[in-house]
């Protein structure tokens with residue numbers, strides 16, 4: 001379990017992470033989301049003891065990361081800035097890590113297999129593509145068979161097959177009971193990978209919730225209904241918690257009830273339906289609504305097309 005208690009970081013006069021409290025539970029993949037510059041990497045660096053908080057504290061597995069006697073076997077981390085020796089082969093890089101952390105050699109072959117790098121294990125890292133480098137970073141994070149994984153933008157640079165692979169890998173690792181925290185600024189990616197979301201903007205906590213709950217609070221599910229008897233149906237559906245908006249004379253948007261009930265009501269009163277479509281707010285839209293006040297880099301002028 002990862003816990004942050006009032007985690008705060010100031011650089012000069014700027015507060016980059018502002019009193020963050022959250023808990024990341026084992027057994028689920030938790031997405032750490034926020035627009036560019038929201039403070040995700042800084043928070044992860046503090047969790048890992050790489051940046052000292054200005055105030056507040058955090059624990060991993062109940063203790064401060066820096067006090068773990070064998071951190072690699074407790075926490076596997078992938079941060080954006082990797083320090084790997086470009087002249088080394090992937091195999092040698094992992095062997096060096098294993099050796100200095102008392103991890104058995106057999107783990108090196110295991111993580112090379114797991115990350116699909118076995119075929120290029122003897123190639124020098126400097127010849128690696130962005131995606132291969134990303135896989136190597138993940139291999140290093142998994143080397144100590146850690147109970148907790150903290151991965152900063154793990155999908156960066158991966159091709160569609162790689163994205164699918166990491167999604168499956170993370171879900172499997174969480175199902176084994178591990179704590180998995182992954183950052184991204186892509187809501188669409190998180191929607192497919194994470195069960196739980198911690199969303200920040202300008203260093204502040206905006207949401208700590210499930211994907212489904214985020215959609216619900218962002219406007220919830222609605223149903224589009226097209227019928228020549230919109231007024232009659234509207235009157236029949238009205239009630240506590242139900243909001244109905246007339247889009248046109250024969251189209252309604254209904255909040256607060258589901259398509260099944262609308263269909264049953266229409267059938268019971270012999271009202272013909274030309275369309276009955278459940279609609280959910282896209283997660284991308286929910287994210288934009290949530291973070292619109294805290295977007296650091298906003299386009300102010302419309303794009304007018306490519307200049308020659």
Ligand SMILES: Nc1ncnc2c1ncn2[C@@H]1O[C@H](COP(=O)(O)OP(=O)(O)OP(=O)(O)O)[C@@H](O)[C@H]1O
Pocket residue numbers: 011016034035036037038039040041042043185
């Ligand atoms: N060492 C530093 N000194 C000064 N400012 C910093 C430092 N590190 C980060 N910042 C600033 O802190 C803010 C948050 O940065 P951070 O990298 O944590 O955001 P992020 O959410 O990870 O963004 P992205 O999605 O773009 O990676 C940014 O405005 C950044 O410029």
